[in-house]
Amino acid sequence: MRIGAILAAGCLMGLQDSPSDALRRGWTGVRGLIEQGEAVRPTLTALAEDRDPDVSFYARAALAELDGLGCPGASVPVRTKAIRGVSSVDALRELFKAAGMKFSGDLPDRALTIPDGLPLLEALEEASRALDVEFYLAAGGWKVTPGYLHAPRFAFGRFRIRFDQIQREARNSFERPISGSCRLRARLSGDGAARLVSVSDVRVLEAKDDRGVDLVRKPGLGTYQFLPEGHTLFVELSPPAPTARVVARLRLVVTASLEKKRDAIWLDLRNPEGTAAGRKIRLKAIERDAEGWRVDLDAVPAPEAADGFALVNEKGTAFELIRTRSTALIFRADEKAGRPVRFGMRAVTETFSRRVFLELKDLPLP
Amino acid sequence: MRMLIFAWAVLLAQDAGVDEAAARLRESMAESEKLSEAILAQGPSALGALKRHAESASGAFREHLLALIREIERRERVGRFQTTPSTITLNAESAPLADVVSEIARQARISVKCGTAPGKDLVGVRLDRVPLLQALDELCRSHGGIVLRWPRRGPAAELTLDQAASGKPPRAFMGPYALEISSATWSQVSDFGVDVSERIALKFHLTWDPALQPMFSRLVITRWVEDGDGTVCEDVTPSLPPADQPWTSAPQQFDVEIRRRLSLDAKGFESISGYIETAFPRDVESHRIRDPGARREIPVKGGKTSFTFLELSRSNRKGSARFEAEPDVNLRPWDVRLVDRSGKAWPGTWVRSSRDEIKSVFVADFAVPKDVDVVELCVSRATPGPTVRTDWRIDRVRVR
Numbered sequence: 001m002r003i004g005a006i007l008a009a010g011c012l013m014g015l016q017d018s019p020s021d022a023l024r025r026g027w028t029g030v031r032g033l034i035e036q037g038e039a040v041r042p043t044l045t046a047l048a049e050d051r052d053p054d055v056s057f058y059a060r061a062a063l064a065e066l067d068g069l070g071c072p073g074a075s076v077p078v079r080t081k082a083i084r085g086v087s088s089v090d091a092l093r094e095l096f097k098a099a100g101m102k103f104s105g106d107l108p109d110r111a112l113t114i115p116d117g118l119p120l121l122e123a124l125e126e127a128s129r130a131l132d133v134e135f136y137l138a139a140g141g142w143k144v145t146p147g148y149l150h151a152p153r154f155a156f157g158r159f160r161i162r163f164d165q166i167q168r169e170a171r172n173s174f175e176r177p178i179s180g181s182c183r184l185r186a187r188l189s190g191d192g193a194a195r196l197v198s199v200s201d202v203r204v205l206e207a208k209d210d211r212g213v214d215l216v217r218k219p220g221l222g223t224y225q226f227l228p229e230g231h232t233l234f235v236e237l238s239p240p241a242p243t244a245r246v247v248a249r250l251r252l253v254v255t256a257s258l259e260k261k262r263d264a265i266w267l268d269l270r271n272p273e274g275t276a277a278g279r280k281i282r283l284k285a286i287e288r289d290a291e292g293w294r295v296d297l298d299a300v301p302a303p304e305a306a307d308g309f310a311l312v313n314e315k316g317t318a319f320e321l322i323r324t325r326s327t328a329l330i331f332r333a334d335e336k337a338g339r340p341v342r343f344g345m346r347a348v349t350e351t352f353s354r355r356v357f358l359e360l361k362d363l364p365l366p
Numbered sequence: 367m368r369m370l371i372f373a374w375a376v377l378l379a380q381d382a383g384v385d386e387a388a389a390r391l392r393e394s395m396a397e398s399e400k401l402s403e404a405i406l407a408q409g410p411s412a413l414g415a416l417k418r419h420a421e422s423a424s425g426a427f428r429e430h431l432l433a434l435i436r437e438i439e440r441r442e443r444v445g446r447f448q449t450t451p452s453t454i455t456l457n458a459e460s461a462p463l464a465d466v467v468s469e470i471a472r473q474a475r476i477s478v479k480c481g482t483a484p485g486k487d488l489v490g491v492r493l494d495r496v497p498l499l500q501a502l503d504e505l506c507r508s509h510g511g512i513v514l515r516w517p518r519r520g521p522a523a524e525l526t527l528d529q530a531a532s533g534k535p536p537r538a539f540m541g542p543y544a545l546e547i548s549s550a551t552w553s554q555v556s557d558f559g560v561d562v563s564e565r566i567a568l569k570f571h572l573t574w575d576p577a578l579q580p581m582f583s584r585l586v587i588t589r590w591v592e593d594g595d596g597t598v599c600e601d602v603t604p605s606l607p608p609a610d611q612p613w614t615s616a617p618q619q620f621d622v623e624i625r626r627r628l629s630l631d632a633k634g635f636e637s638i639s640g641y642i643e644t645a646f647p648r649d650v651e652s653h654r655i656r657d658p659g660a661r662r663e664i665p666v667k668g669g670k671t672s673f674t675f676l677e678l679s680r681s682n683r684k685g686s687a688r689f690e691a692e693p694d695v696n697l698r699p700w701d702v703r704l705v706d707r708s709g710k711a712w713p714g715t716w717v718r719s720s721r722d723e724i725k726s727v728f729v730a731d732f733a734v735p736k737d738v739d740v741v742e743l744c745v746s747r748a749t750p751g752p753t754v755r756t757d758w759r760i761d762r763v764r765v766r
Contacts, residue, residue, distance in 0.1 A: 151558040169553040170766035172634075175513075175531040178766065366556035366564075 019043045020050065023058040027156055027359070030062045031117070034069075041066055057205065057251055061357035064253075065157055068354040071194055071258050080118045088112035088131055095123055101192050102141025107131065121155040121191045137192050152363040158191045159256065159356045161233070166247075168366050170239070180239030182215065182247070184363070187230045188254065188356075195259040197277045197305050197348050199224040199231050206251040207237050209244035209365075222252070240365055247363040254356050261350035265306075268342045276347035277305035286311070286340055292333040293319055295343050300327050308346035313337050398430075405434055410442055443650045449710070451542035451575040452476075454501035460488045463512075466505060467527060474498045475710070476523050476576055477733075483512040483527035498575050500539040502527070516544070519618065520715025521576040523733030538758040542575035543642065545585075545758050550634065550765040564627045566765055570620040572642060576733065579713045580644040581750050582613035585620040587640040593762070594632030605643075613645065613750070615698065634764035641757045648751030654705065656742045675743040676727075688729045701747065702730050704740045711744055 022029035047059035096103040202222030207215035215237040222235040267283040319331035420431040452474035464485030471478040703711040
């Protein structure tokens with residue numbers, strides 16, 4: 001079988017029912033609707049206010065996906081087709097190639113079946129489960145590591161989320177009734193075509209345990225942090241019922257900031273301020289210390305927002321970066337090169353914001 | 367054979383003589399100890415006579431008299447530093463709460479206020495030489511709707527009675543000490559894998575009668591009983607601070623973390639018990655600075671230093687004193703006190719210092735009531751004595 005033939009771009013799904021009925025089918029319906037493009041926007045806008053919370057949620061998710069199509073590198077993604085019992089190595093090589101992504105790593109060679117019509121991330125989720133591996137996006141492209149993590153996860157379109165911790169807590173200060181909470185930690189990542197820079201405005205739209213207890217803690221805001229492990233979301237819910245076994249449904253929406261333009265930013269002591277990924281970065285000092293030349297910034301941009309740090313002298317000769325330490329970058333002192341005068345970095349200078357809707361089911365409670 | 371019997375009889379006679387002598391010696395030593403205690407009980411008033419006798423005495427008797435003189439002087443020094451904890455005796459029947467509170471405050475010579483507690487409510491309480499904190503707790507129990515609050519830092523020198531909220535923190539009163547669990551947090555963390563970790567964090571808060579000034583304190587939990595199926599745990603938790611660390615302070619807040627799974631039906635603990643260890647000064651070297659603004663050179667451990675008592679300021683809640691010292695002096699709250707006209711020493715509750723290249727300025731807070739007239743600053747260096755162990759037990763600690 002020719003593997004190249006199993007992939008098709010922008011496969012249009014036929015819609016045999018009304019938009020609201022399609023949305024009641026969930027993410028499959030959303031996928032079908034957004035493939036009709038801008039034509040369905042008025043219908044979706046009306047359905048976003050529907051009384052049925054499911055229709056309203058999926059309509060807003062579909063609208064967000066339509067908005068996301070305006071993002072650079074975010075055309076309708078490549079979809080799987082006819083991956084049934086084919087070699088996993090061949091299938092995934094073709095899948096990455098069709099999506100324009102680099103991939104390196106050793107995959108177990110087994111017969112693989114992936115449902116039709118899935119974009120890259122969703123196809124990778126299927127492949128992970130089937131091959132007992134995890135795919136992750138590193139600086140040099142996609143890589144693979146053995147062992148599938150049985151954690152609550154969700155992927156749709158160009159984003160995926162994986163929950164890696166859940167904490168149930170009860171606090172008794174004795175003078176007030178016992179207060180409880182349920183905290184979740186998750187990592188959000190993109191498919192690599194749309195480069196995620198940061199996340200803001202994490203909101204819990206709906207959360208219920210299997211006993212029907214509403215877990216949304218007002219005002220239902222979560223937090224975001226960029227940690228070495230990736231873009232991390234923290235969500236706090238109200239305590240579930242003591243007998244509850246799972247968070248039956250969790251619906252979130254976040255605002256993702258995606259890279260639109262990356263450019264060189266040069267800072268010196270006369271012009272010490274620049275903007276990377278919408279955040280002001282100020283050069284505080286360039287000083288010599290025991291290790292070398294130390295560049296002090298008021299904040300170091302997240303690795304996704306900036307890279308390629310450079311320190312140059314008047315002639316443009318660059319000093320070698322030795323290490324980063326908190327908000328300082330240390331460059332090797334070279335006596336011949338003399339004194340550095342400018343500090344530069346390649347940074348995201350323009351971003352594109354879009355909302356991402358996420359839905360998890362049956363998150364097991366401890 | 368006859369010779370052998372004779373030798374045996376001689377030996378028996380010798381033994382009988384030693385036994386008799388040893389018995390008389392024991393009696394005389396017991397008598398000597400009894401007399402020494404009687405002299406010590408007289409305190410400083412016995413010093414004149416003792417010194418006079420010591421001058422004319424010689425040998426072991428003279429050494430014994432000198433030891434008695436030194437002991438009386440040491441007790442006097444320590445006694446100035448540390449007084450006897452207050453006990454309360456009163457018999458009130460249908461008396462306004464405010465009146466009972468002011469009587470307790472008068473007997474203990476500390477500040478006790480009716481905060482949000484209704485002062486006009488009538489209460490009945492009978493107390494006979496009951497330690498201060500316990501007396502106030504009994505008053506609260508007798509009323510039923512009020513709770514005793516003490517400062518989070520320093521001795522219980524300013525006490526307040528407030529209207530109780532929906533519940534009260536579990537507490538134990540042990541003579542001049544009180545221990546409470548101010549919060550309990552239970553948490554379960556899962557990484558969605560096999561492992562689920564569970565922990566219980568308990569925040570203990572210890573306080574003591576303001577007459578006491580322990581130099582060091584330590585909390586140890588020895589046993590807890592769960593309230594579900596009565597599971598007992600006797601794995602001794604590490605003491606706080608750890609037993610292998612040198613004692614450096616008298617902490618009052620102890621954050622205990624128990625990494626253990628509670629039984630499924632347990633809501634918390636039926637009881638938690640353990641002990642506190644405290645150490646008090648064995649001896650104290652005090653130096654008094656009477657005049658604000660005067661500089662005084664004082665020998666302290668490791669050399670000399672000089673202090674200037676700069677000022678004493680008063681706020682509604684606490685008296686604070688500001689004083690200047692040469693660098694390299696690490697003052698702890700129990701090293702400084704303010705002395706009032708009656709000679710009572712008010713211990714520091716908190717010390718902060720700022721230091722530049724020339725001088726160090728220390729600011730210490732003291733829980734001195736507004737109406738007490740402070741006359742001098744006392745800077746002391748105390749030598750710790752043996753540790754004192756006090757057992758405690760706190761009942762009914764619900765954590766989830």
